[in-house]
Amino acid sequence: MKNLVTAIGLATALASPALAEGQLNIYNWGNYTSPELIEKFESETGIQVTITDFDSNDTALAKVKAGGHGFDIVVPSGTFIPIWVGEGLLLETNPNSMENFKHMDPQWVDVAFDPGRKYSVPWQWGTVGVTVNTSVYDGNPHTSSIFLDPPEELRGKINVVPEMTDVMSLAIKFHGGEQCTGDREILKKVRDTLVEAKQHWLSIDYGTIEKYAKGDLAAGVNWNGASLRSREQNPDIVFGYPQEGYPVWMDNVVVLKEANNAENAKIFQNFIMAPENAALISNFARYANGIAGSQAYMPEEMSSAPEVVIPDELKAAAYVAEVCPPAVQQIYTRIWTELQK
Amino acid sequence: MTKPRAFDVRRQSGFAFVALCCFVLLYLPIILLVVFSFNAGQSIAIWEGFSWRWYVSAWQNEKVQDATVLSLIIATCASLVATSVAVMAALATTRTGTFRGSALVFGMINQPLMIPEIVTAVALLIFFAMVKVATGYTGLWYLIIAHSAFCIPFAYMPIRARLQGMDLSLEQAAADLYGTPWRVFRMVTLPQLWPGVLAGAMLAFVISLDNVIITEFAKSAGQDTLPTYMLGQLRRVVTPEINAISTVLLAISVALVVAFYLLSKSKKQ
Amino acid sequence: MPNGVRTARRRWLLLTPALVILLFAATGPLLIVLVYSFLTPGDYGGVVWTFSTDAWFNVVVERDFFDDTLSFADAHLSIFWRSVKLSLVTTLVAFIVGFPTAYFIATRPRETRDMWMLLIMVPFWTNLLIRTFAVMEIIRNEGVINTGLIQLGIIDAPIQMLFTEFAVTLGMVYVYLPLMVLPIYASMERMDFSLIEAGYDLYASRWRILRKVIFPLVKPGVVAGSILVFVPALGAYVTPRVLGGGKQLMLGNLIELQFGQGRNWPLGAALSISLLAIVMVALFVYVRSAGTQEGRHD
Numbered sequence A: 001m002k003n004l005v006t007a008i009g010l011a012t013a014l015a016s017p018a019l020a021e022g023q024l025n026i027y028n029w030g031n032y033t034s035p036e037l038i039e040k041f042e043s044e045t046g047i048q049v050t051i052t053d054f055d056s057n058d059t060a061l062a063k064v065k066a067g068g069h070g071f072d073i074v075v076p077s078g079t080f081i082p083i084w085v086g087e088g089l090l091l092e093t094n095p096n097s098m099e100n101f102k103h104m105d106p107q108w109v110d111v112a113f114d115p116g117r118k119y120s121v122p123w124q125w126g127t128v129g130v131t132v133n134t135s136v137y138d139g140n141p142h143t144s145s146i147f148l149d150p151p152e153e154l155r156g157k158i159n160v161v162p163e164m165t166d167v168m169s170l171a172i173k174f175h176g177g178e179q180c181t182g183d184r185e186i187l188k189k190v191r192d193t194l195v196e197a198k199q200h201w202l203s204i205d206y207g208t209i210e211k212y213a214k215g216d217l218a219a220g221v222n223w224n225g226a227s228l229r230s231r232e233q234n235p236d237i238v239f240g241y242p243q244e245g246y247p248v249w250m251d252n253v254v255v256l257k258e259a260n261n262a263e264n265a266k267i268f269q270n271f272i273m274a275p276e277n278a279a280l281i282s283n284f285a286r287y288a289n290g291i292a293g294s295q296a297y298m299p300e301e302m303s304s305a306p307e308v309v310i311p312d313e314l315k316a317a318a319y320v321a322e323v324c325p326p327a328v329q330q331i332y333t334r335i336w337t338e339l340q341k
Numbered sequence B: 001m002t003k004p005r006a007f008d009v010r011r012q013s014g015f016a017f018v019a020l021c022c023f024v025l026l027y028l029p030i031i032l033l034v035v036f037s038f039n040a041g042q043s044i045a046i047w048e049g050f051s052w053r054w055y056v057s058a059w060q061n062e063k064v065q066d067a068t069v070l071s072l073i074i075a076t077c078a079s080l081v082a083t084s085v086a087v088m089a090a091l092a093t094t095r096t097g098t099f100r101g102s103a104l105v106f107g108m109i110n111q112p113l114m115i116p117e118i119v120t121a122v123a124l125l126i127f128f129a130m131v132k133v134a135t136g137y138t139g140l141w142y143l144i145i146a147h148s149a150f151c152i153p154f155a156y157m158p159i160r161a162r163l164q165g166m167d168l169s170l171e172q173a174a175a176d177l178y179g180t181p182w183r184v185f186r187m188v189t190l191p192q193l194w195p196g197v198l199a200g201a202m203l204a205f206v207i208s209l210d211n212v213i214i215t216e217f218a219k220s221a222g223q224d225t226l227p228t229y230m231l232g233q234l235r236r237v238v239t240p241e242i243n244a245i246s247t248v249l250l251a252i253s254v255a256l257v258v259a260f261y262l263l264s265k266s267k268k269q
Numbered sequence C: 001m002p003n004g005v006r007t008a009r010r011r012w013l014l015l016t017p018a019l020v021i022l023l024f025a026a027t028g029p030l031l032i033v034l035v036y037s038f039l040t041p042g043d044y045g046g047v048v049w050t051f052s053t054d055a056w057f058n059v060v061v062e063r064d065f066f067d068d069t070l071s072f073a074d075a076h077l078s079i080f081w082r083s084v085k086l087s088l089v090t091t092l093v094a095f096i097v098g099f100p101t102a103y104f105i106a107t108r109p110r111e112t113r114d115m116w117m118l119l120i121m122v123p124f125w126t127n128l129l130i131r132t133f134a135v136m137e138i139i140r141n142e143g144v145i146n147t148g149l150i151q152l153g154i155i156d157a158p159i160q161m162l163f164t165e166f167a168v169t170l171g172m173v174y175v176y177l178p179l180m181v182l183p184i185y186a187s188m189e190r191m192d193f194s195l196i197e198a199g200y201d202l203y204a205s206r207w208r209i210l211r212k213v214i215f216p217l218v219k220p221g222v223v224a225g226s227i228l229v230f231v232p233a234l235g236a237y238v239t240p241r242v243l244g245g246g247k248q249l250m251l252g253n254l255i256e257l258q259f260g261q262g263r264n265w266p267l268g269a270a271l272s273i274s275l276l277a278i279v280m281v282a283l284f285v286y287v288r289s290a291g292t293q294e295g296r297h298d
Helices: A002-015 A017-021 A035-045 A057-066 A078-086 A099-103 A164-174 A184-198 A209-214 A224-233 A262-271 A275-285 A312-317 A326-339 B015-036 B053-060 B062-093 B102-114 B117-135 B141-164 B168-178 B181-210 B213-218 B226-234 B240-268 C003-036 C054-060 C074-106 C110-125 C128-139 C144-151 C165-189 C193-201 C206-234 C238-243 C251-259 C265-297
Strands: A023-029 A048-054 A121-133 A158-160 A201-204 A219-223 A237-240 A246-255 A318-320 C061-063 C070-072
Touching: A023 A057, A023 A262, A035 A048, A035 A262, A035 A275, A048 A057, A048 B226, A057 A078, A057 B117, A057 B213, A078 A246, A099 A262, A121 A224, A121 A275, A164 A184, A164 A219, A164 A246, A164 A326, A184 A326, A209 A224, A219 A224, A224 A237, A246 A262, A312 A318, A326 C074, A326 C251, B015 B240, B015 C074, B015 C110, B015 C128, B015 C165, B053 B062, B053 B240, B062 B102, B062 B141, B062 B181, B062 B226, B062 B240, B062 C003, B102 B141, B102 C003, B102 C206, B102 C265, B117 B141, B117 B213, B117 C003, B117 C251, B117 C265, B141 B181, B141 B213, B141 C003, B141 C165, B168 B181, B181 B226, B181 B240, B181 C110, B213 B226, B226 B240, B226 C128, B240 C110, B240 C128, C003 C265, C054 C061, C054 C074, C054 C265, C061 C074, C070 C074, C074 C110, C074 C165, C074 C206, C074 C251, C074 C265, C110 C165, C128 C144, C128 C165, C128 C238, C165 C206, C165 C238, C193 C206, C206 C265, C238 C251, C251 C265
Parallel strands: A023 A048, A158 A201, A158 A219, A246 A318
Antiparallel strands: A121 A219, A121 A237, A121 A246, C061 C070
């Protein structure tokens, strides 16, 4: 059967070489791809780009794993890349030997999820921390107790993003554990803390930029880029990097083994490593990228924003997010379900 | 004793008031939605002055254009398919007693109503992926068939209801006159059935246009419909651009329905 | 050929297209879900083809991960209960609002009835996500209701309505209301008003007429409407996610969690089938009450 499919694919490719040459199907998070970047890529290469949206890492993985999807490029979070590799879904494109690899920020080359960058090229990276409205509470924002043991002023006005792994690992770090720990003593504390804290939360929700800006929410677990967008509307908003530990995530461009346009996909990987192109990505979605020198192409308020530049004294608390083993994941899911019952 | 002249047997006290509340409840959000599509600011809640900017930006947004066109194509095809097969199914299952397998048939037809979308969505993801890998075809027809399936009960209900209220004797007389069942259907049954068919098709069209979860799971590359596009925005930020798109869609739908309404009215007279 | 055989053959011929589509895109895939509920979860989503009843076990019972004691899966059960409760309340409210509305429309002059029905249907033509957002804008702290009440001096501080069970119920009533009005209206339109007149001639009160004459006549419509509202409410996903603020899951969200972040597809499948079982119970009640009704008419 597979041979037949390949044969048909080949026949189509032979019959219309121009068409096959000129396409690229990207599967990315919704509202995350800079239209300017795509326009520039299309006009420079003549390749026609199609973008399709997903709304969670798991949806994307499930869909691609099932097969028959037609995508060339996917942009999963770094935590998921070992799974994608393990499932044999990715093509080894060796970005490390591409022309523009010299622009890579060295700190992002030997990442745990793809040591030496054999599969992936950075798209954007950010942190998960806490957003605090200082007009409501002007204490130290750099702590997870903002949402795990909230001060009186913030109670009932807290939102937590519905990202199970991030929230769990913040809470585990708060109790001195390591992310993905299976230590029952710590997990018990984590569960009790979360269940106790939940009564002070207003919601477990996405799409909160406006709500922070307008005061519906006074604090909560948030992404740095989203927090930045809130601050642009309301100067009282600050982003805190919890001193107990906070995850750093990175979304990455990878090419699928099944890609029909693998060559074009590689061209795209190389293309976005150029600083002026990487800057377009950041300017659109407001997160940092992993390309050195791209700051030069960003507006000042973006490249020096406190949400993007981590204060030196809090750098040590950062850890790169990982995917937890299935057994641990199951316990986390149950705690998470209990939290939302 | 005679009834007072003004006594209206149809009146029930308070009902008109509840109906009024019902209409207010239904329309308040929609009016706000339309109003904020003209907002000059970024917000879908704070009014910052009148502007067309979101209509312009929606118009220029290529993704929105593609998604809208795709949504309309799928909804049109799916409602056509669903309505045609629903008419046939209704003809087969109405005005007869129970027959062997009738419970199974009704169960299958109504199944999409009974099963939460998320379940069907995952089931379709798994199943379609198998078919896609086996056949190599990844086109639009998967979505159209999937949409047709869950539209069938919505098309079926009004058609069946109409059929049940129809007079059998006319058709029997026609059968004697015209002979072939197809002619009887075309000349007698269909004209009478028409309002039901239209209602069914409209309902199916809307249901298809609305669908999020099943589409999200069943779509292939480049097959974002308007709802899945919006779902993707949920995590980031929602701007009045979405309001602008919905207002346009709403205007188109209302225009369509009103046109139908006027047409059917002029036909009656 | 005997007449009966010919009719039967024609019937199945007419049914074939619908059944083929449904088999391909509804019933068939559902069997896959059933099969999946008896498999072992894959490490990162998906399934491993090893038979297991763990998923079903986990629907109702849980093993405490701290001391290994067995207990009822409290989290699942309370989510089940919330879903059933909110769906019932939604159905009830939709009936209380929808019945008088349908009656109001059915008693308008014939020429204007279509127009009134159109007014009911138009909101239905707006995208579900959009309508849910619109409801959110109304009940939020800075929304129309709170701002209005504050300006009227009735309250000092905004009432927290968003992200409560009230918000979810309101949203579901709003979204599914037309599905209640439509069938009730359909059965009222065919109602014979001379029966009511006869009732008044017998000195019945309006309330008695409503209860003893009108309601029994339109009962099939009411039952159909209730089912049409109850079932989608039970499996609702978008409304609880947007208006419930994710703090109180409903079944649809719980199932999505298992297929998504939870990566336990068999449990998700088993929960789906359980949800289906609840729906079946509701339908059983429907078939019984509708059945007795039809028996009387035929």
